[in-house]
Amino acid sequence: MHYFERRRDRFDLFDRMDSPAVNLCFPLDLPDYRPWCKEQGLAPFHVLLCAVLRAILKIDNFRYRVFEGEVxxxxxxxxxFTVVxxxxxxxxxxxxxxDDLREFVARGIAAREEASAMTALNNRYAALSPRAVKDQVFITCIPWLDFTSIQHPAATLGSPDIPSLAWGKFRDGPPGRLLLPFSVQAHHGFVDGYHIHQLARQIAAELAGFMG
Structure with a gap:
């Protein structure tokens, strides 16, 4: 929490606002990891999900939450993540x-199959305690659309402390590169544009690390 205390005045400023969220949408430039996934027999969505969440954990600003009035x-x-x-x-x-990529992907696919077979909302999600909910980042993928903006839902407009991330349709970039629309919404008391820039770079680094 040492790093948070340096910016507590920024938190106090934005937290008093009706909506303290910052939301940026941008083309995320990544190494094209799809051929590697095909060689390894790994699902590209779940590999990217792992890279995104590992990147989140490496940037303190994305790890802060508000629980029972305290940071x-x-x-x-x-x-x-969301499924249909x-x-x-x-x-x-x-x-x-x-921590193992293959096990992470296998668990993610099993969770996808379980949730997509349900007609009602997933009871495991509904049963989470208020504290357990804070151990999430809200993730959605819209693979059909090359979107340029998005408005993430928020249970309480004044408390967007759990980051919401979304990405859309993959498209080819320059040779060896991949581009996709990417959105990051977070509490501006915790996260600035610079930290979103850090996150984008770290996601690319995680994917590069997977490929060796």
Whole structure:
């Protein structure tokens, strides 16, 4: 929490606002990891999800939350993301973290299959305690659209402390590169544009690390 105390005055400034959220949408430039995923038999979405969440954990500003009126720093993440079921209705998939990429992907696929087979909202998500919810980042993927903006829902307009991330349709960039629309929404008391820039660079670094 030492780093947070340096910016507590910024937190106090933005937290008093009706909506303290900052939301940036931008083309995320990544190494094209899709051929590597094909060689390894790994699902590209779940590999990117792992890279995103690992990057989140390496940037303190994305680990701060507000719980019972106090700022806390989370020590872990519970991976979760949106899926569609057979009726094309949204549901939530969540699973236990693994440091091993292959196990992470396997757990994510199992969670996707479980959630997409449900017609009602996932009871595991609804049963989370208020504190356990803070160990998440809200993740959604809109693979059909090359979007340029997005408005993330917020349970309480004045408390967007859990970051919301979204990405869209992949498209080819320069040779060896991949571009996709990417959105980051977070509490401006914790996160500035510079930290979103750091996150983008770290995601690319995580993918490069997977590929060796």
């Amino acid at each position: 806390i720093r989370i020590d872990r993440l519970m991976p979760s 079921n057979q009726h094309n209705d949204l549901n939530f998939a969540l699973f236990a973290w693994s």
